Each structure stands twice: as C-alpha cells, then as structure tokens.
Amino acid sequence: MTKSRGINRPKAVWTDDQLETLRRLYSNYRTEDIAFLIGHTLDSVYRKANSLGLKKTAEFVAAQSARQLNRPDHPARESRFQKGLVPWNKGVKGVAGVQEACRATHFRPGQQPHNTLPIGSTKFDKSGVLLQKVSNAPGNGSKRWRAVHELVWVRENGPVPPRHIVVFKPGMKTNVLEEITIDRVECISLAENMKRNTRHNLPPELNQIVQLKAVLTRQINKRMKHGQEEHR
Known part of the structure; x- marks a missing residue:
C-alpha cells in the first residue's frame, strides 16, 4: 500500500461514545450542532452518517426548509405567491376547439399504439436471438416476447424448471425460424450453462x-x- 507521505489528512478516529451520540441525534438535530458537540469536523460527521446509513427525518427536513424560507433574504421569497393574489388562469377550463382537438389524440383505455406488432410476430434481440411475441401484456418486454427456441421446448415439455434455462445444443444454434426444432434445443441447469461458457x-x-x-x-x-x- 502506498503511503500518503503526509499529503492526506489523518483519518478521523471515532469512539464508541461518539458513534452512539451520532446515531441518537443525527435524525432530528442540525449536523453542525452535532459536529460541535462530538468534536469532529462537519465533513467527517457527514461521511460517518452516510456510511452508517443515517438519515434526517421528514419532519426535521420540513422544519428546516420552512425556517430557511422564512429568512428575509431568501431568494425564493421574491417568487412566492402573495396573499390575495389571483392566478391568471383562474376559472379557465381551456380554449374552445383546442380541447376538442386534444381529445381526438387521447389514448383510450386498452388502446394500443399504431405501431404495435400483433401476437405471433418475430424479431431479433441485440444478441441475434429470434424472439416471438406471445402477448400484449403491459410492463417489461419479457412478458410480451419470448425466445423461439424456449417456446419450442416448452410446447413439448411444459414450463422451464426453476434455475434452468433452454439453450441450443452445442453446434446447433440458429436464428432461422423454420430451423428451430425440438431436436436442436435442450433444458440445462444454470450451473451447467456456466460450465459450458467458461474459457476452459x-x-x-x-x-x-x-x-x-x-x-x-x-x-x-x-x-x-x-x-x-x-x-x-
């Protein structure tokens, strides 16, 4: 290990009592006050609190924010809504004609985008594996698209067992739909798959x-x- 030769600051040493005080006070007291009480620098207290996963409570943060906003010199005071000010758009429901035009482009419940591919469509993923669309389920794409070679195996054997994967047999990999047949694929454990892909x-x-x-x-x-x- 290379020595710092006096360039880096000595590492702060924390006693058990200081750590206990930090854990007890950090959530609800100002960090500056805690640093003064413990005898460590402000940066040291911040770093130690972060390493221990300590956080300020929501109530403390809200109170501090309110206290800051109440300062006469706070820049946000200039852009605050003043008491009695009437918003410029009060009572405005929208410009006639614009609302109707917007409604025409709104998505309806259950409506699919115009470029949605039908179930049964195929495509290639980034690694060149042939995928087939199996549903229009929302969320992650893995719910809608499955590898064709996996679907071929599942149709013959049922669901893939836990901690297993469907792969092509050695030397039989292809991304041509008609060539992906049950005799080309097999189901192996994740451990076996790792062994096959090792450099040895x-x-x-x-x-x-x-x-x-x-x-x-x-x-x-x-x-x-x-x-x-x-x-x-």
Missing part, C-alpha cells in the same frame, strides 16, 4: 489468446498506476 471449453489457441489478453491488461493497468503515482 474454448479451443486451445483461443484459450491462449484469452489468457494473453488478461496478462496484457494487468500489465497496462500496473504501468498506468505506477505512472500516476510518479506524478503525484
């Missing part, structure tokens, strides 16, 4: 390239770190 299963020459790349990356990072330390 790569061809020897490719495995060596991966190892060399990792060594090169470590050397580059080491040299960059060394150069940064010399310029401090």
Whole structure:
C-alpha cells in the first residue's frame, strides 16, 4: 500500500461514545450542532452518517426548509405567491376547439399504439436471438416476447424448471425460424450453462489468446498506476 507521505489528512478516529451520540441525534438535530458537540469536523460527521446509513427525518427536513424560507433574504421569497393574489388562469377550463382537438389524440383505455406488432410476430434481440411475441401484456418486454427456441421446448415439455434455462445444443444454434426444432434445443441447469461458457471449453489457441489478453491488461493497468503515482 502506498503511503500518503503526509499529503492526506489523518483519518478521523471515532469512539464508541461518539458513534452512539451520532446515531441518537443525527435524525432530528442540525449536523453542525452535532459536529460541535462530538468534536469532529462537519465533513467527517457527514461521511460517518452516510456510511452508517443515517438519515434526517421528514419532519426535521420540513422544519428546516420552512425556517430557511422564512429568512428575509431568501431568494425564493421574491417568487412566492402573495396573499390575495389571483392566478391568471383562474376559472379557465381551456380554449374552445383546442380541447376538442386534444381529445381526438387521447389514448383510450386498452388502446394500443399504431405501431404495435400483433401476437405471433418475430424479431431479433441485440444478441441475434429470434424472439416471438406471445402477448400484449403491459410492463417489461419479457412478458410480451419470448425466445423461439424456449417456446419450442416448452410446447413439448411444459414450463422451464426453476434455475434452468433452454439453450441450443452445442453446434446447433440458429436464428432461422423454420430451423428451430425440438431436436436442436435442450433444458440445462444454470450451473451447467456456466460450465459450458467458461474459457476452459474454448479451443486451445483461443484459450491462449484469452489468457494473453488478461496478462496484457494487468500489465497496462500496473504501468498506468505506477505512472500516476510518479506524478503525484
């Protein structure tokens, strides 16, 4: 570990009593007052409170905000609504004709966008896997789109078991709809899938390239770190 050589400030030391005081007071008292009481800098108190997950209560924050707004020099006072001021749009329900035009473009309950694809449509995801639309359910896209190879397996075998995944058998992957058949896919555990994708299963020459790349990356990072330390 590289020493700071006196450049960095000494690390603040907290006693058990100081920590107990901080936990007890932080939620409902000003941080400046707590720092003065404990004997630590304001920054040190903020950092320690953050590391302990301490937060101000909503009531304290609201009270502090109200107190700040009541200051005569607070800039927000100039833009506040004054007592008795009538809003310029009081009683205005909308301009005739504009409301009717807006209604024509409103979405109705259950209405789908004009570019919604029908159920059964297919598309490719970012990795080139062929997906098929299975529903118009709102929310996450995974509720509407499923991988075709998974659907093929499910039609033959039922739901995918927990902690399992449907994949193509080695060397049989395809994204052509007609070629995705039950003999090309299988259901394996997540652990087995991880084993299949480890670098140890790569061809020897490719495995060596991966190892060399990792060594090169470590050397580059080491040299960059060394150069940064010399310029401090």
